[in-house]
Amino acid sequence: MNASPKAIVIGASAGALDALSVILPALPASFKLPLMVVVHIPPDKHSILAELFQAKCRITAVEAEDKEPIMGGTAYFAPPDYHLLVETNGTLSLSSEEPVLFSRPSIDVLFESAADAYGPDLTAIVLTGANEDGAKGLACVVEAGGTAIVQNPQDAFASAMPESAIAICPDAQVMSLAAIAAYLQKV
Amino acid sequence: MSAPEKVEDIEIRLLLEALYHQYHYDFRNYAMASVKRRLKQAREQLGFATISALQESVLHNPAMVPRLLGYLTVQVSEMFRDPSYFRAIREKVVPHLRTYPSLKVWVAGCSGGEELYSLVILFREEGLEERTLFYATDINQEALQIAEAGIYNLDRIQLFTENHRKSGGKSSLSDYYTAAYGRASFDKTLRQQVVFSDHSLVTDAVFAEMHLISCRNVMIYFDRPLQDRALGLFRESLARKGFLGLGAKESLRFSQHADAFNDFVREEKIYQRDGR
Numbered sequence: 001m002n003a004s005p006k007a008i009v010i011g012a013s014a015g016a017l018d019a020l021s022v023i024l025p026a027l028p029a030s031f032k033l034p035l036m037v038v039v040h041i042p043p044d045k046h047s048i049l050a051e052l053f054q055a056k057c058r059i060t061a062v063e064a065e066d067k068e069p070i071m072g073g074t075a076y077f078a079p080p081d082y083h084l085l086v087e088t089n090g091t092l093s094l095s096s097e098e099p100v101l102f103s104r105p106s107i108d109v110l111f112e113s114a115a116d117a118y119g120p121d122l123t124a125i126v127l128t129g130a131n132e133d134g135a136k137g138l139a140c141v142v143e144a145g146g147t148a149i150v151q152n153p154q155d156a157f158a159s160a161m162p163e164s165a166i167a168i169c170p171d172a173q174v175m176s177l178a179a180i181a182a183y184l185q186k187v
Numbered sequence: 188m189s190a191p192e193k194v195e196d197i198e199i200r201l202l203l204e205a206l207y208h209q210y211h212y213d214f215r216n217y218a219m220a221s222v223k224r225r226l227k228q229a230r231e232q233l234g235f236a237t238i239s240a241l242q243e244s245v246l247h248n249p250a251m252v253p254r255l256l257g258y259l260t261v262q263v264s265e266m267f268r269d270p271s272y273f274r275a276i277r278e279k280v281v282p283h284l285r286t287y288p289s290l291k292v293w294v295a296g297c298s299g300g301e302e303l304y305s306l307v308i309l310f311r312e313e314g315l316e317e318r319t320l321f322y323a324t325d326i327n328q329e330a331l332q333i334a335e336a337g338i339y340n341l342d343r344i345q346l347f348t349e350n351h352r353k354s355g356g357k358s359s360l361s362d363y364y365t366a367a368y369g370r371a372s373f374d375k376t377l378r379q380q381v382v383f384s385d386h387s388l389v390t391d392a393v394f395a396e397m398h399l400i401s402c403r404n405v406m407i408y409f410d411r412p413l414q415d416r417a418l419g420l421f422r423e424s425l426a427r428k429g430f431l432g433l434g435a436k437e438s439l440r441f442s443q444h445a446d447a448f449n450d451f452v453r454e455e456k457i458y459q460r461d462g463r
């Protein structure tokens with residue numbers, strides 16, 4: 001486990017909006033790290049996630065663009081109907097590959113590529129959700145030496161996603177949303 | 188991120204070199220995160236212990252090439268995908284195209300033909316098909332064969348029909364195919380104005396002057412310099428005031444060729460070549 005990560009990845013599904021609303025607006029304007037975020041959203045063309053959090057947060061919130069350089073202090077949201085991947089050269093890529101576990105964007109795809117790019121310098125967080133996406137990706141993060149955090153299934157809106165993540169990564173740190181927010185403020 | 192290169196990364200790099208030197212398929216400057224993911228899948232599913240073992244097989248057995256291409260090239264597509272794009276072509280681009288006596292349209296990276304047939308049907312509905320020559324190109328031969336056959340599973344037709352309607356379709360999609368045995372077979376007259384051919388945006392050159400180029404969700408798989416190469420081809424290939432349509436999440440914003448194009452329908456990533 002690494003005390004000072006270089007990037008954060010977050011995955012959330014059912015109940016995502018409320019959960020992220022606890023975590024992201026709590027981050028200070030001085031927050032140095034990039035956050036890449038996958039939320040399962042319907043494949044319609046337009047997502048309001050980035051706008052919504054831009055209005056609520058002190059950090060910058062944007063929808064990720066293809067080949068965009070990754071900047072600190074910014075939350076990048078995967079666009080609807082595209083996977084978001086992290087390249088080892090510090091940029092983001094989008095892909096319209098097949099959905100994974102019925103999801104595009106997929107948390108596993110983001111986590112796996114970020115684990116490859118950042119190795120031990122990555123912290124990955126699995127939040128509320130009603131499926132299994134994120135569990136395999138979290139295992140990749142752990143295998144690469146990164147830090148795994150999972151929302152306590154007991155206070156998650158939907159517990160299946162945190163539960164599957166914990167099942168695959170028994171050593172993940174299990175935290176409440178408030179604890180995750182506090183943790184991020186200190187990284 | 189400056190750790191020593193992982194063994195698997197070295198193997199992947201060498202496999203891509205091998206593929207290029209032996210077969211002239213050049214994936215060396217594709218966006219690597221996705222290539223890696225897909226090569227790992229290929230290794231697992233084709234039953235090799237390492238990427239090096241996969242490489243050996245590919246080098247010595249040409250029959251492996253199409254199988255590997257099946258993994259390396261993403262084939263996801265649908266007819267009238269992003270209906271608002273086709274609506275914009277219909278409502279904003281077609282009125283300009285009408286002013287030409289003859290037209291050339293290039294669907295670059297046409298995959299199994301879904302995007303091509305969408306445009307041919309749209310052109311037929313707008314009365315432009317007869318004066319248009321369509322070029323449908325891809326590097327994946329199997330995809331080109333599917334495109335030429337124009338046969339899709341019936342379970343996809345509902346989505347295609349819905350998209351067609353949302354794109355402002357003036358007819359019923361069912362006018363263009365016959366259904367049998369769980370498959371929809373698109374009318375061969377839709378292909379009479381189409382040339383299918385093997386062409387790579389990475390290694391091949393411009394082959395004709397175009398009035399419209401549609402290249403959707405192909406360049407996201409390239410790295411930035413390779414995107415620039417492809418856009419350079421499009422720039423060279425387009426007639427003055429010709430149109431370029433990209434995927435919903437692709438743009439010219441970061442490109443060295445941005446100056447050669449103007450936003451035409453900004454939200455739909457449709458650009459117009461300048462008049463020079």
Ligand SMILES: C[S@@+](CC[C@H](N)C(=O)[O-])C[C@H]1O[C@@H](n2cnc3c(N)ncnc32)[C@H](O)[C@@H]1O
Binds near residue numbers: 402
């Ligand atoms: C995701 S599909 C896009 C299909 C269609 N254009 C659409 O948007 O629905 C990407 C296609 O690009 C093709 N492709 C990949 N590299 C290419 C290259 N260098 N030159 C031409 N086509 C390429 C692949 O074989 C695949 O058929």
